[in-house]
Amino acid sequence: MKNFGKWLKAIALFLVTVILFQSCVVYDLKRPVTLKQASLEQKKVKIKTKANQTIKYHYISFEDGNYYGVKRKSGEFTKVKLNDTEIIQVLSQNKSGSDWATVAAIALPVIAILILALTYEPSIEIGSPIGQAN
DSSP: OHHHHHHHHHHHHHHHHHHHTOOOOOBOTTOOOOHHHHHHHTOOEEEEETTSOEEEESEEEEETTEEEEEEEETTEEEEEEOOGGGEEEEEEBOHHHHHHHHHHHHHHHHHHHHHHHHHOOOSSOTTSOTTSOO
């Protein structure tokens, strides 16, 4: 029974870790968008610049004739002015792809754990001394 408790704790820790890291975002690589489209969609975006930098923003806003990338930093939103001439590509979040990736990130490890639990056979017989081999 003690062995089962250790397995249960390990499985619970693993599932908690998977759930914490399940907030993955998938970007639509086949359909780059313009800054105007990104500001209207209000989705997470990934911007690639001419300096070969990849910058992720929570969303894009348009104010006073300028585009701003909005990031969440320390729980507060900060705006960064975007320079149109430095941007090569703007990719917006693929919501359905992100949902499927989240489901897969949780379901696959759960299925693997269930398979391992169902096929697990202890090598020590109940009632035999621990130090002796079978």
